[in-house]
Amino acid sequence: MRLLVTNDDGIYSPGLAVLAEAAAAFGEVRVVAPNVEQSSASHAITAARPLSWRASVVGTLKGFRVNGTPADCVALGMSQWEGVDVVLSGINLGLNLGNAMWHSGTLAAAKQAALLGVRGVAFSAPIREEQPSFERIKPALHAVLQRLLPDRSLTLVNVNFPPEPDGIRWTRQAVRHYDGYVVPGADPAGREHFWYVVRPIDQVEEDTDLWAVRNGCVSLTPLRLDLTDHEELARIQAREPAPKLRGKARAESARKAADTAIEESEP
Numbered sequence: 001m002r003l004l005v006t007n008d009d010g011i012y013s014p015g016l017a018v019l020a021e022a023a024a025a026f027g028e029v030r031v032v033a034p035n036v037e038q039s040s041a042s043h044a045i046t047a048a049r050p051l052s053w054r055a056s057v058v059g060t061l062k063g064f065r066v067n068g069t070p071a072d073c074v075a076l077g078m079s080q081w082e083g084v085d086v087v088l089s090g091i092n093l094g095l096n097l098g099n100a101m102w103h104s105g106t107l108a109a110a111k112q113a114a115l116l117g118v119r120g121v122a123f124s125a126p127i128r129e130e131q132p133s134f135e136r137i138k139p140a141l142h143a144v145l146q147r148l149l150p151d152r153s154l155t156l157v158n159v160n161f162p163p164e165p166d167g168i169r170w171t172r173q174a175v176r177h178y179d180g181y182v183v184p185g186a187d188p189a190g191r192e193h194f195w196y197v198v199r200p201i202d203q204v205e206e207d208t209d210l211w212a213v214r215n216g217c218v219s220l221t222p223l224r225l226d227l228t229d230h231e232e233l234a235r236i237q238a239r240e241p242a243p244k245l246r247g248k249a250r251a252e253s254a255r256k257a258a259d260t261a262i263e264e265s266e267p
């Protein structure tokens with residue numbers, strides 16, 4: 001099995017080394033990660049300048065550092081390494097729960113894999129600097145990889161670890177609350193600046209990713225790329241008859257209908 005490993009904290013993040021070394025137990029690993037931190041870069045790609053990469057070392061493994069975003073790393077890595085089976089992203093230094101998924105570069109790397117037809121898994125943990133705290137989640141990380149890697153039906157999964165994992169829960173994304181706020185704050189010269197701050201969410205719905213992690217479980221959320229609100233679409237389509245096609249689209253539709261009629265009438 002070929003495993004491409006990336007992250008959004010940058011190639012020198014301790015979380016990347018922990019994930020890459022855990023992945024090495026399951027197959028051939030190649031690390032392709034941003035050369036500098038790209039947290040909250042979400043799914044940005046670098047379209048206006050060329051990308052380049054340089055050989056690097058990640059723990060005991062060889063890797064490449066890229067002057068781009070997490071999504072760039074996956075697109076570049078997959079273009080230069082054939083037969084990638086799965087992309088693993090993380091372990092992010094910080095959780096990616098609920099609506100934080102919209103901003104997450106860690107998850108975006110896994111989404112980029114899914115866009116390219118390969119499975120993607122994102123990993124996040126509430127860890128800042130201290131390396132030893134990874135020791136507490138290593139057994140759970142191995143268990144999650146063992147559970148997810150053989151399962152080809154899971155195309156995109158967001159995994160979050162609590163500080164001391166005790167069991168695994170399948171969850172849904174906590175979407176009801178958003179924890180980002182903008183607050184003003186002056187610099188030493190008195191100029192006004194603004195900062196994003198995160199305020200903890202108090203109300204936690206059962207069976208969500210946030211709920212699982214707060215209860216000490218590893219949260220596994222299966223995701224999909226389709227953002228369509230299918231319930232709303234069905235409601236609208238039932239209520240409002242679709243307007244007739246116009247111009248080019250109408251001609252195309254008529255041509256297709258005629259082709260179908262000819263095929264059906266042919267013996």
Ligand code: MN
Nearest residue numbers: 008009039092
């Ligand atoms: Mn990050």
